[in-house]
Amino acid sequence: xxxxxxxxxxxxxxxxxxxxxxxxxxxxxxxxxxxxxxxxxxxxxxxxxxxxxxxxxxxxxxxxxxxxxxxxxxxxxxxxxxxxxxxxxxxxxxxxxxxxxxxxxxxxxxxxxxxxxxxxxxxxxxxxxxxxxxxxxxxxxxxxxxxxxxxxxxxxxxxxxxxxxxxxxxxxxxxxxxxxxxxxxxxxxxxxxxxxxxxxxxxxxxxxxxxxxxxxxxxxxxxxxxxxxxxxxxxxxxxxxxxxxxxxxxxxxxxxxxxxxxxxxxxxxxxxxxxx
Amino acid sequence: xxxxxxxxxxxxxxxxxxxxxxxxxxxxxxxxxxxxxxxxxxxxxxxxxxxxxxxxxxxxxxxxxxxxxxxxxxxxxxxxxxxxxxxxxxxxxxxxxxxxxxxxxxxxxxxxxxxxxxxxxxxxxxxxxxxxxxxxxxxxxxxxxxxxxxxxxxxxxxxxxxxxxxxxxxxxxxxxxxxxxxxxxxxxxxxxxxxxxxxxxxxxxxxxxxxxxxxxxxxxxxxxxxxxxxxxxxxxxxxxxxxxxxxx
Numbered sequence: 001x002x003x004x005x006x007x008x009x010x011x012x013x014x015x016x017x018x019x020x021x022x023x024x025x026x027x028x029x030x031x032x033x034x035x036x037x038x039x040x041x042x043x044x045x046x047x048x049x050x051x052x053x054x055x056x057x058x059x060x061x062x063x064x065x066x067x068x069x070x071x072x073x074x075x076x077x078x079x080x081x082x083x084x085x086x087x088x089x090x091x092x093x094x095x096x097x098x099x100x101x102x103x104x105x106x107x108x109x110x111x112x113x114x115x116x117x118x119x120x121x122x123x124x125x126x127x128x129x130x131x132x133x134x135x136x137x138x139x140x141x142x143x144x145x146x147x148x149x150x151x152x153x154x155x156x157x158x159x160x161x162x163x164x165x166x167x168x169x170x171x172x173x174x175x176x177x178x179x180x181x182x183x184x185x186x187x188x189x190x191x192x193x194x195x196x197x198x199x200x201x202x203x204x205x206x207x208x209x210x211x212x213x214x215x216x217x218x219x220x221x222x223x224x225x226x227x228x229x230x231x232x233x234x235x236x237x238x239x240x241x242x243x244x245x246x247x248x249x250x251x252x253x254x255x256x257x258x259x260x261x262x263x264x265x266x267x268x269x270x271x272x273x274x275x276x
Numbered sequence: 277x278x279x280x281x282x283x284x285x286x287x288x289x290x291x292x293x294x295x296x297x298x299x300x301x302x303x304x305x306x307x308x309x310x311x312x313x314x315x316x317x318x319x320x321x322x323x324x325x326x327x328x329x330x331x332x333x334x335x336x337x338x339x340x341x342x343x344x345x346x347x348x349x350x351x352x353x354x355x356x357x358x359x360x361x362x363x364x365x366x367x368x369x370x371x372x373x374x375x376x377x378x379x380x381x382x383x384x385x386x387x388x389x390x391x392x393x394x395x396x397x398x399x400x401x402x403x404x405x406x407x408x409x410x411x412x413x414x415x416x417x418x419x420x421x422x423x424x425x426x427x428x429x430x431x432x433x434x435x436x437x438x439x440x441x442x443x444x445x446x447x448x449x450x451x452x453x454x455x456x457x458x459x460x461x462x463x464x465x466x467x468x469x470x471x472x473x474x475x476x477x478x479x480x481x482x483x484x485x486x487x488x489x490x491x492x493x494x495x496x497x498x499x500x501x502x503x504x505x506x507x508x509x510x511x512x513x514x515x516x517x518x519x520x521x522x523x524x
Contacts, residue, residue, distance in 0.1 A: 057381075149326055150364035153436075154378045155350035161381070 045159070045237050049167050052160035059165045066169030070232075071176060074130045081126050082181035085118060086110065086188025093189070094197050103197075107204035108211035110189035114182050115212065115220045121268055123181040124227035127174065128260040132235040135166060136256035139239025140249035148240070163236045167229065174228025175221055182220065219275040226271065227264050234260045277302055278323060278434065278466070283332035285318060292318050294490030295332070300434075300483075305460055305467035307477050309501075310487035311512060311521060316470040317361070319487060320438055323468060324356045325349055336434075354382070357427030357435040357465070361442055363419040365411040365426070371418075372398070372407030375425045382430075397425040400462075401455060417448035421455065428459060435460075437469040441476075449473060453480050474513060478502065486512065488521060 093109045139162060142148050151158040186208070193199040235256040242252035283296040292315040300306045310316050321327040322334050325341045333340045341352050365374045375394045379385050385393075398404045401421040411419055420440060427435055437456060441449035453473075457480040460467045471477040478484065478498035485495040488508045494501060501509060511519030 145362055146360045146364040147366055150360055152326055153324055153358040155353040156381050
């Protein structure tokens with residue numbers, strides 16, 4: 001009598017082990033299909049938003065409004081982060097270059113680091129945190145409160161009205177913010193290097209002049225444009241497709257920030273490897 | 277004329293509509309009543325293709341709108357006005373701009389013409405002095421009035437009302453009901469109201485349809501529904517917890 005349940009348990013454990021490869025394949029298949037579906041959806045969303053840009057009437061007033069919310073509203077945080085990033089670069093750069101008696105190259109090292117890499121990436125991070133999350137939350141709330149349904153029912157395409165102007169604004173505002181970040185960052189490094197650590201002003205500036213070429217500025221510019229696209233695209237997609245509940249909005253906001261960060265870093269690697 | 281034929285829809289495996297058949301008479305107010313979670317809003321959202329069915333058709337003047345491409349669907353949607361449950365006002369705009377919004381986006385009207393029309397609609401709903409306020413600065417009743425003004429600003433042939441009095445006190449609810457009755461009489465639109473606000477909603481309804489268990493239990497004039505022999509309808513009208521309908 002006692003052995004019967006044990007036999008049953010052994011049988012079920014045995015069948016579970018035997019079925020494990022099938023379960024694993026099934027789960028992997030399901031996850032792959034889900035991943036491909038999501039990729040398809042987010043890609044269609046982007047192409048749809050881009051196509052709607054060219055459909056009349058032009059939403060110039062909305063583009064200007066969103067340039068303000070992405071650009072002007074993120075300005076303070078970009079200024080502060082740019083200044084302190086430059087100052088830290090000045091300190092760290094001086095510490096490293098001093099070991100090789102190459103402090104005069106401080107200006108060159110800071111400018112190249114900021115223009116090619118840190119400027120576009122860090123300003124993109126700031127905009128993601130400041131504006132991307134707000135975008136996802138705003139569109140998510142519009143989904144919850146049926147404002148997006150209201151647009152559909154008024155025969156107004158919500159992608160054209162809500163998403164396309166934000167994407168165009170992101171493409172315009174992001175390079176401008178990056179340029180400001182770069183300039184303020186170089187100024188911060190100058191303050192620390194020249195003002196605090198005694199590097200000569202002439203060598204700081206001439207070092208930059210000697211080493212920075214057009215391609216360095218251009219690659220940073222290209223990166224900042226693509227980051228602007230990534231931030232607005234991901235944030236709008238996540239907000240637009242938020243589940244119609246309070247937790248849906250918070251989840252969309254978190255996911256938009258995390259996905260934007262990851263995509264910015266991954267895309268940065270690809271762009272650097274191409275543009276270097 | 278709007279007709280719903282054998283409409284089925286399910287969400288996450290749960291069948292909400294199980295073959296709804298319903299005809300809406302033009303120029304009259306039809307009210308769909310039913311318990312919470314019965315699928316009234318789901319049914320309403322099928323009428324202008326905000327939701328698409330698993331099976332069945334929605335015919336607007338004989339055209340199956342569930343199969344239409346975007347452009348043709350937009351032409352159909354332009355004939356509708358919708359008052360959403362929470363009014364769904366765009367909260368970045370003032371009351372005036374919300375009402376003016378569809379005219380600015382879709383018509384070539386001048387600002388003077390738009391102003392004239394918007395002020396006319398705001399006056400009809402009693403909001404002519406509140407146009408400068410934002411949705412967050414006005415009461416729930418005023419939001420509903422603004423939503424109604426926006427729904428009516430394009431002179432629609434059909435207006436959908438999704439629980440227009442939810443969340444309002446009895447006086448405000450009555451004023452919204454009266455407003456629906458008055459505007460329908462004035463504009464002659466086909467009104468489709470989803471509500472469980474009974475018996476008040478019967479006062480403005482020409483026809484009442486009871487949705488229960490995913491199908492239309494009975495349809496007819498308010499008096500017929502009130503005197504119905506259906507145990508489901510009687511349970512619902514009396515608000516009894518025991519009966520054929522399960523209270524969740």
